[in-house]
Amino acid sequence: MADEILRMRGITKRFPGVTALEDVNLSVRRGEIHAICGENGAGKSTLMKVLSGVYPHGDYEGEIHFDGELCTFSSIRDSEQRGIVIIHQELALCPQLSIAENVFLGNEQATRGLIDWNRTNHQAAALLARVGLPENPVTPVLDLGVGKQQLVEIAKALSKEVRLLILDEPTAALNDDDSEHLLDLLRGLRDEGITSVIISHKLNEIAAVADSITIIRDGRSIETLDMKADEVTEDRIISLMVGRALENRFPPHESNVGEEVLRIEDWTVHSSSQPDRVVVSGANLTLRRGEIVGLAGLMGAGRTELAMSVFGRSYGTNISGRLIKDGQEIQVRTVQDAIRHRIAYVTEDRKRYGLNLIEDIKRNVSAARLGKLARRGWVDDNEEYRVAEGFRRSLNIKARNVQSVTGKLSGGNQQKVVLAKWIFTDPDVLILDEPTRGIDVGAKYEIYTIINGLAAEGKAVLVISSELPELLGLCDRIYTLSSGRITGEVSREDATQERLMQYMTTEQE
The missing domain is CATH 3.40.50.300 (P-loop containing nucleotide triphosphate hydrolases)
Structure with missing residues (x-):
């Protein structure tokens, strides 16, 4: 189609023992905000990593057409040269460096081999004004809140002459004011002709900002909805995401309050x-x-x-x-x-304080009460396995086994592991x-x-x-x-x- 800026066809991505994406199709119109919705582990982020070159050409099946041309990206640098920039949920900023240094990191403003700091700070200030961030470009990033850091990432993307901006859960860690500012910024970029793809679980935000929505379920593209032409409701989106209607958002709860x-x-x-x-x-x-x-x-x-x-x-x-x-x-x-x-406490920041992401499920579940598993001063490995496997089944943690690395799990399954860890403390x-x-x-x-x-x-x-x-x-x-x-x-x-x-x-x- 003439108004398409992106077309992905038949994308299939496999990992050892797992098919993450199977025959996924995605079409994005030029100058729109296109949302991708799906449950944790549905394959949304994997699809965007294929598009941006994180998973290089040859590592997946299918075709990517950008601006009418077949693309074979071998790295993130390749996709960025075409104007495709991805902002991951885990922000990739260097906290000790200034805003300006982060904005132009890898794209330094140099003259005769030396960084031109006046030009760097001047251009950074212009980009900050464009994203609505009234900060001095020499301010260290560590002095900024998460909402402002998100804007620095977008300023960094704009410095690369972005044509397609991909945002993975951009408002997950933001308060309401910062979220609204970010959504307003995306609308402004759309008015400038910049196309955005946004992955989000916040359906109210999707409804407020998106022009169209593609639903992915279990690694497959299910349907693309036009927010203006189709009758799109949250219930319809949820039904497509989970494969069934959720008649109630909350399970029935019978109060039985004691002392x-x-x-x-x-x-x-x-x-x-x-x-x-x-x-x-x-x-x-x-x-x-x-x-x-x-x-x-x-x-x-x-x-x-x-x-x-x-x-x-x-x-x-x-x-x-x-x-x-x-x-x-x-x-x-x-x-x-x-x-x-x-008394147990499940932290709001599971990745930083709740889990050891490089350890497996088994070790994370037992971490808070190893004493319960000790036999003469040694942890009983068989009992540790049995306990973790019990929680994997009872909490429906979607993983091949309890030796699966926790950092590889989806957000919802990571949260279940944190709950299991603290439930185990009784x-x-x-x-x-x-x-x-x-x-x-x-x-x-x-x-x-x-x-x-x-x-x-x-x-x-x-x-x-x-x-x-x-x-x-x-x-x-x-x-x-x-x-x-x-x-x-x-x-x-x-x-x-x-x-x-x-x-x-x-x-x-």
């Missing part, structure tokens, strides 16, 4: 880096057996700081207050103390920080089912989430946090997004 298991009283935490700054102030909350409790708050409200400080003071300084468990005050000064008192209280961040709707449903099962076993579960519909659909009670203070407590029956947002934006207790 109080943990009470947090007058909990105050000061910042680790700025000891004079209070990040949690006089917080009080209770958790009961068999209950799922939500904790809602805007970015920076202190949700993660509260959770980590309770979990063995793994965050904060000058911490004061009381922890009452099963009616007795406990001292939890280390992570080991927390585990011993049967906690009474399980704190889940953003348990479904960066995973698709099908995997989310499975995580919700696991959470319901934990509550049904009598465990108290505290869920921290930035997604209010998630808290409303999952929790028995919801606390709200604003500027480090608990500002409200709402029952399931009385909770609405509007009421929660009202409490989340007030500083009065």
Whole structure:
């Protein structure tokens, strides 16, 4: 077609023992925002790595036509020379270097073999203005938040005269304001004639920004939808992604709340880096057996700081207050103390803090409680295997076996491994920080089912989430946090997004 900038036909990519892509077809129109949706492990990122030359020609079957010409990319540099630039979910910036140095890394502005720093900084400033980032080009990247780093990556892409921009989960780690700014930027680039391909699990964002959507399921392209011509709804997208209709986003949950298991009283935490700054102030909350409790708050409200400080003071300084468990005050000064008192915490950043990505599933599952597997001071390898295999089956972790490297798993399956690791510690209280961040709707449903099962076993579960519909659909009670203070407590029956947002934006207790 005359308006096509990209056509991929019959793309098949195999790894040892696994077919990641099979006969995938993708067509992208010039100057559009084209979304690719699918469950974790469906093959979305693999397809984009084929396109960008990460997997070189000859390593896959099929054809890539860009701007009407057959392309055989042998490397990322080859694809970038044609104007195809990919921004991976894991940002590829050097934190110690300045913004300008990162923007032109590998593409240095040199004169007679020497870098022209005036030209470098001047051109970087122009690119930063283009992406709406009001920062000095000499600022080190490590001083920027994730949202601003994402904009630096886009500025870097623009410096390469990008014609097709590929973004893999660009808003997964961003707050609402940064996400909206990024989506506005993509619209602006579309107006300039730049084509974008975006991989995302956030269907509301896809609906807001995409011109068309291609659905990939189990390594196959299922259907391409035109957002203007077709009747596209979230339910239709979900049905195509998972191969079945999800009549409810949340599994049924029967509340069976028991006695109080943990009470947090007058909990105050000061910042680790700025000891004079209070990040949690006089917080009080209770958790009961068999209950799922939500904790809602805007970015920076202190949700993660509260959770980590309770979990063995793994965050904060000058911490004061009381922890009452099963009616007795406990001292939890280390992570080991927390585990011993049967408190567990699933971090929001599974790749950095939750998992050892170069280890296998078996070693990750056992990591927090090796003592349970010790026999005369040695880990019983057979028992370790049996335990991990039990979790692989019960949590439906999609991997060939428990010797599979955790870093090779999809995001949803990695999250299940983190859950298995902490369930293995046999906690009474399980704190889940953003348990479904960066995973698709099908995997989310499975995580919700696991959470319901934990509550049904009598465990108290505290869920921290930035997604209010998630808290409303999952929790028995919801606390709200604003500027480090608990500002409200709402029952399931009385909770609405509007009421929660009202409490989340007030500083009065």
